[in-house]
Amino acid sequence: MLGTYDFCGYYEWTFDWLEREGGQQLLLDYWVESISNDSQRHARELIFRDGFAGMLEYWGHTLAEESPDLGYTITHRPDEVVRFDMQDCPSKGFLIRNGLEQHHDYCDHCVGWIGPMLEDAGFTLDHAHNHRAQCWWEIRRATDLTPASAPGELYAQDARLLPGWSADGATIDTWVRSTDPLGKTSQ
Amino acid sequence: MSLPYHDTKPQGAADFYFAINATFRFLEGRLGRAGWVRYLQDMGRGYFAPVNDAWRVGGLPAVAAYWRAFFEAEPGGEVEIHEREDEVEIEVRRCPAIAHLRVGGREIVPFYCTHCYHLGEARAAAAGLTMRLEGGAGSCRHRYFKPSAGEAPQRLEAIREVASC
Numbered sequence: 293m294l295g296t297y298d299f300c301g302y303y304e305w306t307f308d309w310l311e312r313e314g315g316q317q318l319l320l321d322y323w324v325e326s327i328s329n330d331s332q333r334h335a336r337e338l339i340f341r342d343g344f345a346g347m348l349e350y351w352g353h354t355l356a357e358e359s360p361d362l363g364y365t366i367t368h369r370p371d372e373v374v375r376f377d378m379q380d381c382p383s384k385g386f387l388i389r390n391g392l393e394q395h396h397d398y399c400d401h402c403v404g405w406i407g408p409m410l411e412d413a414g415f416t417l418d419h420a421h422n423h424r425a426q427c428w429w430e431i432r433r434a435t436d437l438t439p440a441s442a443p444g445e446l447y448a449q450d451a452r453l454l455p456g457w458s459a460d461g462a463t464i465d466t467w468v469r470s471t472d473p474l475g476k477t478s479q
Numbered sequence: 480m481s482l483p484y485h486d487t488k489p490q491g492a493a494d495f496y497f498a499i500n501a502t503f504r505f506l507e508g509r510l511g512r513a514g515w516v517r518y519l520q521d522m523g524r525g526y527f528a529p530v531n532d533a534w535r536v537g538g539l540p541a542v543a544a545y546w547r548a549f550f551e552a553e554p555g556g557e558v559e560i561h562e563r564e565d566e567v568e569i570e571v572r573r574c575p576a577i578a579h580l581r582v583g584g585r586e587i588v589p590f591y592c593t594h595c596y597h598l599g600e601a602r603a604a605a606a607g608l609t610m611r612l613e614g615g616a617g618s619c620r621h622r623y624f625k626p627s628a629g630e631a632p633q634r635l636e637a638i639r640e641v642a643s644c
Contacts, residue, residue, distance in 0.1 A: 293498050293637075294576075296491025296553060297490065297491035298484045299484070299492075303498070305525065306522075309522070330501035382487075382488075386484070386486075390483075394483070
């Protein structure tokens with residue numbers, strides 16, 4: 293039986309299996325069709341119906357369930373922007389702690405399913421992750437041209453200000469006003 | 480070793496069952512039933528290799544210890560492990576996956592329960608064992624034991640299809 297306790301372990305293994313089986317397109321299709329449209333349809337329903345309030349409700353529940361130690365924070369400016377900072381992502385953190393790495397970039401799966409959902413709901417995304425269980429997200433309406441905040445501007449414990457954010461040659465993948473799973477630049 | 484990987488929380492998040500069910504639907508739709516079975520068999524031999532190795536070394540007591548720890552870490556199940564000299568029986572009175580999918584109002588792939596056989600048999604074979612499954616759709620019985628010449632093969636008809644509600 294497949295269980296939930298080590299879900300992230302075989303989820304990550306599955307990314308590699310799919311890419312070997314059908315190339316990158318099969319994996320991208322999986323994130324959209326299977327995760328975004330099917331598994332996480334409750335997120336879609338909430339965010340399509342309630343917008344920013346739906347995001348706060350969805351991620352407030354799911355992150356509390358996945359990370360009861362609160363390795364994350366959610367901040368927002370009402371009706372303007374929702375921001376997440378992951379100081380210790382429960383999902384990538386599980387993989388790092390257990391030495392699991394089959395796929396070349398596990399963290400891409402988040403934009404892989406969240407990006408298309410936000411685009412369909414009329415939102416856009418600024419996001420970066422450092423592959424060390426740390427990332428940040430800012431979600432605004434697609435019609436809002438406000439750029440991403442400067443480090444610390446919206447939240448004092450901004451992930452970008454963490455001591456390990458860019459230390460020791462960490463590769464940081466960044467999306468700027470993009471919901472495209474392939475829309476990142478790496479630095 | 481009981482579980483090969485460890486998390487900071489005692490149990491997994493039940494909503495991950497939604498993703499498992501959706502993944503099965505996607506794989507069967509794209510690759511057919513045979514492709515989905517191959518996925519499970521590859522996972523059983525690959526991802527689960529550390530568990531298979533522990534079973535091969537530790538035999539049936541290691542199998543029993545694994546499943547006890549496994550179900551302690553799953554949210555919402557009701558399971559009893561019967562450890563006998565020649566087999567380990569896992570009596571699932573309330574499957575946590577099927578229960579959560581039903582509570583969540585999800586359309587469950589009707590072949591959901593056969594994944595336990597395809598995955599379980601691949602893992603058992605890698606450990607020098609075999610497994611059989613009967614029941615399904617919310618309650619079932621798994622048996623792990625050493626293969627013998629007289630043992631009847633698994634009948635897939637013995638595994639019930641799942642209705643969503």
